[in-house]
Amino acid sequence: MLHSGLIAFLAFLGFRFVKTELPGWVYWLGLLLKLSAGIVLGLIFYEYYESGDTIAFFEAAKNLTEVENQPRTQFFLKILRPVVVFTDGSYWITSLYFSFISFISFWYGLKVLSNLYPDIRWLITICFLIIPSIVFWSSGIIKDSMASAALIVFVVSMIQTYKLKRLLIPDLILILIGGFILLYVKHYLFITAIIFSAVLFSLSLYRQLQPKWRFASILVIFIALVGTQFVHPYLAINRIPWTLQQNNQAILEKSDSEDRLNIVLEEDSWTEVISNVPKALHAGLFRPSLFDQTPVWGWIHRVENFLLIILMMMSIILFFKKKHKIDWALFVGSLCGILLLAIMLPLSTPNFGTLVRYKNSYMPYLFLICSVLPYHYFTSQAHK
Structure with a gap:
């Protein structure tokens, strides 16, 4: 009851403060689908496969097992363990919390993009909240759930900065948080996010500069590509x-x-x-x-x-x-x-x-x- 009430309270706060022009039922339907997906994911791996990453992560977090030579998994476990302790070792309640965090990230992304592109608001809603595989693989106790959430706040914050032509403090904070999580959970997604941002702002700069200075826009991509060489030694060119x-x-x-x-x-x-x-x-x-x-x-x-x-x-x-x-x-x-x-x-x-x-x-x-x-x-x- 404690956790049900807390999740309901957090859901209400999200509904209250992350508002969109969409009807209220869209928020609650999206949340229900996301929470259900996290539970279904656990059932499939426990009952059908009887093993898998989600089970291994949960058991490692619950039993305080150390994972050697897997820094991304170690980072994920550092975030997972406090939640497992808080839920008294319940896989299902822990899954609900992770699914909720993912949902709020997707809902925030939906809010930003629908504000920037109001004429395709419903299309964005379908792509972010309704398509089954997207909902399923971004839910529950898996690294993909956290990575998808981090990527979406990073990407939409970059897009908002590009559209508004200024960097807002909340966007800067979300870019830093999203980038940090991607760097330690899925470094190839961090590199992809950097390349996306570099190309986006390079082309934007190219349009704004006078012809004789347009070569400078290429430097943005060049610097980004050089920077990616230091993310992980295995991903160097x-x-x-x-x-x-x-x-x-x-x-x-x-x-x-x-x-x-x-x-x-x-x-x-x-x-x-x-x-x-x-x-x-x-x-x-x-x-x-x-x-x-x-x-x-x-x-x-x-x-x-x-x-x-x-x-x-x-x-x-x-x-x-x-x-x-x-x-x-x-x-x-x-x-x-x-x-x-x-x-x-x-x-x-x-x-x-x-x-x-x-x-x-x-x-x-x-x-x-x-x-x-x-x-x-x-x-x-x-x-x-």
């Missing part, structure tokens, strides 16, 4: 092929044949990596497809990816047919981040189960980008 090849082989060895992607890095060279980019990009954007074999709940991912293909094709057709005005700085920056992850993740994790979980980091933004033009088209047709 000269080490990336080796890192991808080692992860690729390790995942393939642990995967059943039906779970493997047809992406195999035989050598740790850029030539080998580049030759597999087309297959990786296809997997990162559209797999598992309707033709792939997955467990029964894999149909959710398969249908979502099929819908994504349709939306992408419609967007391309509508762009050339209607000549819509595009915010190119934001579009190119977003595309760079999405494509980077859509290529690198399948190369390093050629396993359907792992891939669909990791893809969740960019799926809300990919769905949003692919849905904007079809959404505008159908809503305009409805008003004719």
Whole structure:
């Protein structure tokens, strides 16, 4: 009862102070879906798989087990342990707290973007709060839940800074917090967030500068790329092929044949990596497809990816047919981040189960980008 009351109180505070123009029921429906997803995730791993990261993390936090040579897991456990102690060792209540934190982050992102783009408010709501795999893999006691929450507050704060052309103190605080969490939980997402921001502000600066000074905008990207070389030694430019090849082989060895992607890095060279980019990009954007074999709940991912293909094709057709005005700085920056992850993740994790979980980091933004033009088209047709 104590924790139920506390979560309800926190939910009310979120509803009261993180307001949007959306009806109140959207907030409570989104919260219910997120909390339920965290519970369902636990049930699947406990009852069906009988093992998995979420169980291992909880047990390590509960039993104060030390994890060697896994700094990202150690950092996650430092955050998880106080919550486990507070909930008296309850997996399910701990899951509710983590799901709630994730929901508030997504709701804040929804608030910021819907204020900046009020005409697609409902579309943003669907992409952030309703699409099943996005809700599911950003809930419960998994690092992806925390990473997705950190990424969204970082990204929307950067977008708000870009749109307002000034950095607000709350946005600066959220950028620092989100960046810090990403750096220690999912450093490749931290690098992606930095590259997205660099491209966004570089292109914005390019438009504002006089022609003779535009070369200076390139320095923004150059400095960002140099900075990423110090994030993690395995993600330095000269080490990336080796890192991808080692992860690729390790995942393939642990995967059943039906779970493997047809992406195999035989050598740790850029030539080998580049030759597999087309297959990786296809997997990162559209797999598992309707033709792939997955467990029964894999149909959710398969249908979502099929819908994504349709939306992408419609967007391309509508762009050339209607000549819509595009915010190119934001579009190119977003595309760079999405494509980077859509290529690198399948190369390093050629396993359907792992891939669909990791893809969740960019799926809300990919769905949003692919849905904007079809959404505008159908809503305009409805008003004719």
